Amino acid sequence: MTKPKVKSKSKAQIKATAKTRPAKSTASRGEATRERILVAAIEAFAEKGYEAASTRDIAYRAETDQGLLTYHYPSKDDLWRAAADRTFGSFDKRMDELLIELDHADPKARAREFIREFVRFSAANPEFFRFMVDEGNLLDDRTKWLVDTYLKKRFITMKERGIIRAAGYEDSQAPHVFYALIGAVQLIFAVAPNCKRLTGLDPRKPKAIEAHAELVANLIVP
């Protein structure tokens, strides 16, 4: 639990509050540790990318040590896959819910609201973009896994649910629309500190999120 040389955000002493409650079973204590490690891993991988994120730093962020991290996740690759599973799994869940909610709207209104909600979700979960870009330019095992396990499903759904056509494009343009949409929506949140320094606008503020949602919805579905 010693702080590694590489600096990372200081954390509130989670364990301090846990001590005030009656002791839980060792099993659920383990589950809680496992969860803290996973949350810390998502944060670290999103911040620095796979190679640059260290398991020592992740363990430190999770208020534990590297030995215990290895107990819960035998290898760094296992930990990355668990982190990606959580990130893309919750994204999938939200998008599927959303498509059901919007089932009765007319195609154009549905496409616009889908995009707006996609912006809101991306602002709250900027790690999605970092995982995708970090694993986008080299076709290693992790990249292939990410594409085959999660992105393919999303790409197909966008076509089948008519988001592409509702926005006024042919299905043959789907690849261009797909990446243009994700880039237009997510880049600003993925480089939020950069944006703040460059423009003075902090894109994480609620007003900025809504402004971005409106702008991108107008871009894609005028």
Add this chain to the structure above:
Amino acid sequence: MTKPKVKSKSKAQIKATAKTRPAKSTASRGEATRERILVAAIEAFAEKGYEAASTRDIAYRAETDQGLLTYHYPSKDDLWRAAADRTFGSFDKRMDELLIELDHADPKARAREFIREFVRFSAANPEFFRFMVDEGNLLDDRTKWLVDTYLKKRFITMKERGIIRAAGYEDSQAPHVFYALIGAVQLIFAVAPNCKRLTGLDPRKPKAIEAHAELVANLIVP
């Protein structure tokens, strides 16, 4: 010049061809080595990010060794700054030329052609995006330097040369337009192998580049 354990692309034996020509001065030989190292560094930093790219691998890609790399660039940070200077410097140069070329066009046509040429340049130089995203989410010294030295100038130019207003937006929306445009234009090229596997379309092909240019120009300036 020994190959590092971490694999990278194999290179043609540049030195072999150099041997067939009359010997050049040691000064210009050094310049050539310096240049090969810089090109290799841009490639490696764009592929893997600052931390994950190793100076040994960069030296190997440049057909030399880590000792000589350190002779030309005393520290990894120096090398990164030289690589970023080259990348953003040539981008600045092209964009400034372009604005002069388009000086006599009407505002809307100018904005559209500016975007199209921005797409073409981004396809040929995908490293721009990786540098920006890699240094976007943490406000370290390199990020601040990048924003203050290069991005600020581009952001101001886009407003002053009327690209924002010509596209039909208020200057107050400039931050949103700026990042939405860059994301919509560049993501697809930055994750080209990902796009190829996901959609079957290789965005690096000339036809795909033109299709993307047309689509994004229509998005931003309908």
Add this chain to the structure above:
DNA sequence: GTCTATAATTAGATAGAC
């Protein structure tokens, strides 16, 4: 200018005490 050898750190993975 070039390259080999090496020092000082840090990395992921493992062993074992409690």
Add this chain to the structure above:
DNA sequence: GTCTATCTAATTATAGAC
């Protein structure tokens, strides 16, 4: 389940021969 200690390998930076 938790944590300390340690192994092996990779990292940046440096020293010095040629």
